[in-house]
Amino acid sequence: xxxxxxxxxxxxxxxxxxxxxxxxxxxxxxxxxxxxxxxxxxxxxxxxxxxxxxxxxxxxxxxxxxxxxxxxxxxxxxxxxxxxxxxxxxxxxxxxxxxxxxxxxxxxxxxxxxxxxxxxxxxxxxxxxxxxxxxxxxxxxxxxxxxxxxxxxxxxxxxxxxxxxxxxxxxxxxxxxxxxxxxxxxxxxxxxxxxxxxxxxxxxxxxxxxxxxxxxxxxxxxxxxxxxxxxxxxxxxxxxxxxxxxxxxxxxxxxxxxxxxxxxxxxxxxxxxxxxxxxxxxxxxxxxxxxxxxxxxxxxxxxxxxxxxxxxxxxxxxxxxxxxxxxxxxxxxxxxxx
Amino acid sequence: xxxxxxxxxxxxxxxxxxxxxxxxxxxxxxxxxxxxxxxxxxxxxxxxxxxxxxxxxxxxxxxxxxxxxxxxxxxxxxxxxxxxxxxxxxxxxxxxxxxxxxxxxxxxxxxxxxxxxxxxxxxxxxxxxxxxxxxxxxxxxxxxxxxxxxxxxxxxxxxxxxxxxxxxxxxxxxxxxxxxxxxxxxxxxxxxxxxxxxxxxxxxxxxxxxxxxxxxxxxx
Ligand SMILES: Nc1ncnc2c1ncn2[C@@H]1O[C@H](COP(=O)(O)OP(=O)(O)OP(=O)(O)O)[C@@H](O)[C@H]1O
Ligand SMILES: [Mg+2]
Numbered sequence: 001x002x003x004x005x006x007x008x009x010x011x012x013x014x015x016x017x018x019x020x021x022x023x024x025x026x027x028x029x030x031x032x033x034x035x036x037x038x039x040x041x042x043x044x045x046x047x048x049x050x051x052x053x054x055x056x057x058x059x060x061x062x063x064x065x066x067x068x069x070x071x072x073x074x075x076x077x078x079x080x081x082x083x084x085x086x087x088x089x090x091x092x093x094x095x096x097x098x099x100x101x102x103x104x105x106x107x108x109x110x111x112x113x114x115x116x117x118x119x120x121x122x123x124x125x126x127x128x129x130x131x132x133x134x135x136x137x138x139x140x141x142x143x144x145x146x147x148x149x150x151x152x153x154x155x156x157x158x159x160x161x162x163x164x165x166x167x168x169x170x171x172x173x174x175x176x177x178x179x180x181x182x183x184x185x186x187x188x189x190x191x192x193x194x195x196x197x198x199x200x201x202x203x204x205x206x207x208x209x210x211x212x213x214x215x216x217x218x219x220x221x222x223x224x225x226x227x228x229x230x231x232x233x234x235x236x237x238x239x240x241x242x243x244x245x246x247x248x249x250x251x252x253x254x255x256x257x258x259x260x261x262x263x264x265x266x267x268x269x270x271x272x273x274x275x276x277x278x279x280x281x282x283x284x285x286x287x288x289x290x291x292x293x294x295x296x297x298x299x300x301x302x303x304x305x306x307x308x309x310x311x312x313x314x315x316x317x318x319x320x321x322x323x324x325x326x327x328x329x330x331x332x333x334x335x336x337x338x
Numbered sequence: 339x340x341x342x343x344x345x346x347x348x349x350x351x352x353x354x355x356x357x358x359x360x361x362x363x364x365x366x367x368x369x370x371x372x373x374x375x376x377x378x379x380x381x382x383x384x385x386x387x388x389x390x391x392x393x394x395x396x397x398x399x400x401x402x403x404x405x406x407x408x409x410x411x412x413x414x415x416x417x418x419x420x421x422x423x424x425x426x427x428x429x430x431x432x433x434x435x436x437x438x439x440x441x442x443x444x445x446x447x448x449x450x451x452x453x454x455x456x457x458x459x460x461x462x463x464x465x466x467x468x469x470x471x472x473x474x475x476x477x478x479x480x481x482x483x484x485x486x487x488x489x490x491x492x493x494x495x496x497x498x499x500x501x502x503x504x505x506x507x508x509x510x511x512x513x514x515x516x517x518x519x520x521x522x523x524x525x526x527x528x529x530x531x532x533x534x535x536x537x538x539x540x541x542x543x544x545x546x547x548x549x550x551x552x553x554x555x556x557x558x
Binding site: 052054077078079080081082084085086088090091092093094095096097105106109110137138139150153154157163 | 460463464465466469482485556
């Protein structure tokens with residue numbers, strides 16, 4: 001559906017060129033939700049703006065449903081953009097227009113007749129649950145409600161693709177969740193393919209099938225979200241994961257615990273919380289597992305459990321225990337101390 | 339008092355009409371020229387839809403030059419042009435041309451400021467929806483800028499009223515001319531006070547009308 005190949009974007013600036021996006025490849029299949037996560041300045045906004053050619057790539061190809069965008073005439077490009085909705089961090093609604101007009105204006109400009117405009121505005125206001133607010137002005141709405149209007153505006157053109165540039169970054173956690181639920185609903189019920197960018201790991205956790213980690217304009221790691229949550233490889237990825245779980249124990253505590261035994265992080269996929277396995281380990285190998293931290297994360301496509309345990313016992317028995325856990329499909333990683 | 343009104347009402351009334359004529363006609367043409375000029379200067383700015391350095395800088399230069407000439411000088415400076423355009427350099431007709439040339443660049447500048455204040459995010463959102471630049475200008479930029487444009491036009495109108503005071507120099511009459519002729523040259527101070535009073539009321543009225551209209555359109 002969306003395919004970026006070898007996309008690079010360089011901005012000229014006073015002190016040399018800035019490469020905001022560097023040789024990025026990305027492929028979002030129909031009906032999937034993909035997320036790009038990265039810190040501020042990583043090039044996320046530039047990347048998503050390249051998808052609908054709000055930013056022209058310096059090199060590389062952008063193809064939407066098999067059509068190469070970079071070679072389209074302005075007229076054809078406008079037509080393609082009509083099939084791609086976009087939502088933004090700051091909503092980008094007209095302040096002087098009511099909720100109704102904010103959705104109706106683009107439709108009218110795109111040439112839909114009065115009747116159709118009204119039908120669509122009402123339909124999508126209902127979908128985002130704001131039908132009662134149609135006469136309000138944006139200044140009379142909360143952040144979450146404004147984003148709902150923006151989503152309705154995007155949906156009213158019945159796009160096949162939705163691009164989201166930090167749509168929840170200006171919202172509180174609870175409102176963020178309700179917007180994410182709405183995006184999931186749009187994806188599931190209307191079958192809209194979504195590409196989003198964010199700096200919040202919980203956004204990825206909640207709705208993404210697949211993740212790209214962007215750093216200095218490059219994708220440094222990519223995988224399905226389950227894989228990313230269970231087996232992060234790059235330091236930046238681990239740091240993002242630390243933001244949503246108390247994965248971190250102080251290095252001095254770890255060093256102290258390591259005086260007798262090991263400190264190990266266990267990651268499970270699925271409902272299996274690990275408790276029964278630990279009991280088995282204890283019985284089988286005569287080691288004593290103590291749970292230091294535990295959490296369970298609900299991802300879009302499954303559940304990932306995370307345990308940090310202190311295993312006390314003979315070195316040989318500990319190794320055998322870890323081996324056993326590995327065989328049961330549990331990822332084990334030793335936690336570093338000082 | 340009654341005698342004063344009896345004597346002067348027709349003359350003052352005539353002057354009010356002349357002032358209104360000059361302001362309304364000049365404002366009409368100044369808007370007709372100033373608005374497209376303002377839009378053009380925004381669009382040709384670097385990074386905008388029709389970015390064009392040469393046009394942008396020429397427009398800027400032109401606006402700055404006209405804006406730096408005091409009206410009284412402009413009035414005489416363009417006499418030949420006025421003559422060429424309307425066939426006369428005196429009377430209301432003769433003063434309209436310099437008034438328009440004086441006000442249009444001012445309106446262009448004010449409009450430019452108003453349009454640049456429009457949230458670039460909204461414009462980007464409309465671009466992303468595949469809407470034509472022309473439609474974005476009319477239906478998004480001008481619409482969102484309305485409150486600020488109204489305030490700008492109010493300022494331009496007030497400054498236009500000020501400029502009409504000098505219209506007497508080419509025999510176009512008006513309130514400013516009345517105050518000057520009778521108040522200053524003939525020491526009929528009452529006439530001067532009355533005229534000044536009317537001007538104050540006029541300016542106040544226009545300003546509060548503008549403010550109220552802008553407030554009504556502004557929704558945040
Ligand atoms: N129009 C531009 N001209 C010059 N440099 C730009 C431009 N747009 C972005 N950049 C540069 O490109 C880099 C990436 O910017 P971008 O806005 O894509 O980052 P981001 O990941 O979206 O950050 P944030 O989370 O803060 O929004 C930055 O170094 C920025 O300064
Ligand atoms: Mg950004």
